[in-house]
Amino acid sequence: MELRQLEYAVAVAEELHFGRAAERMHVTQQSVSEQIRRLERELGAPLFARTSRRVTITSVGEAFLPEARGAIAAVRRALDVGRRAATGAVDELRLGYAEDLGPRLFQLAVPALHARFPEVRLAPRPMTTPDQLSELSERRLDIGFCWTAEHPPDLASLLVTREPIVVALAAGHPLAASEAIDPAQLSHQPLVIVERDVNPWLHDHYVSQLEARGTTVTIHREISSLDRLLPLVLSGSAIGLTIAGAAAARPFAGVVYRPFTDPSPYADHRIVWRRDTANPAVAALIDIVRELRDTGAFLPPEVPHEPGD
Incomplete structure (x- = not known):
């Protein structure tokens, strides 16, 4: 046999x-x-x-x-x-994370993991979602926290939260006066969204959701982080798209955030791991994240209505 x-x-x-x-x-x-x-x-x-x-x-x-x-x-x-x-890394947990998602994981889940496994050394690495999936499959990573709905069959995942996408506008932009943005209102507007090379699924997911709601999508620029998006928005040269949690964490003078009309476009956050993992720290972190998710701990904070005013 x-x-x-x-x-x-x-x-x-x-x-x-x-x-x-x-x-x-x-x-x-x-x-x-x-x-x-x-x-x-x-x-x-x-x-x-x-x-x-x-x-x-x-x-x-x-x-x-x-x-x-x-x-x-x-x-x-x-x-x-x-x-x-x-x-020499028996007691090491190799953790990959998308930069906009990592802070919540470290604030909420990592302290609970240390309480259960004080001897485990964390080796966190900021990584794009495709890199996380690749390194998990190649056994160079133990667990990842990323934006994805699709992954290879050798990996398993847990949905942490489905987070609404919001619109970032210069405070003086005409659309800033709206309580909520109908996606069709963004037709032919210069949009700034996540780079496709950084995360093809997330980029295409943004575009397809907007198109399904009647938007004629015009991409002005692709960026890798919210920090690079906000100056473009503030200058009035573009409209940005980001998740509600990132918007709430980064108020920026002169920039306002507006929700979409229902149903809002969204992005999924997942933890991902190898199906065949035998690492007890991975199993413990999965359980911790699941428990926190079920209590609503990962839900994004409310976006300030007019942080730039």
Whole structure:
């Protein structure tokens, strides 16, 4: 019995489709089928019932697969511990974060983690979302806090909050007199939004939500942070888009923030980790963030109505 046979069996059980399991494991369907047959011969019974239309798990499979998952996790845990020991970082938690999101994670969740694991050393790194996802997949990062709705199948995520997007305007801009902005009012206006190279999903998500609400989107400039957005807004050369939490944290003289009319465009914040992680500090941080989220601790503060006036 080989580790890859167990991995293929688990993949088929989760996908209930040999072709999708093969795609997930980056091998041919023939390889998956052959390894499953070998495993079934060794067990002396089928794990799956196959028809031309569907795959189902047999009673033998129902009994075997939880043990297979446990064996896979144990092997990966041993590899992870060995790698960490080899680098001298057994007690280190490598944490990636998007710069606009990191402060809330450190203020709210990290103290609770230190209370549970005082010996764990945190190694935080500001990173773009694509870099976080890449380094998680490559096992160079333990957990990330990023803007995303999509990630590879080897990663898992927890929605921390769905945060409304707000409009940043120069105080003298005609739209600043509005209580709320209809997205169509931004048609042909010079907009400043997140760089696509920094986060393709977030950039496209902003644009698609505006277009769905009737906006003809004209991008004046793409920026990587709110600090770079605000001077452009203040000069009157552009209108900015940012999340409500970042707006509340950065009042700026001469700049006002306005919400969108309902339903507001939004951005998702998620913590992301490897599905096969065996690091107890990662599991603890996930639980802490979930508990805080469920109490509303991560909800953005109310945006000041006219911080620039």
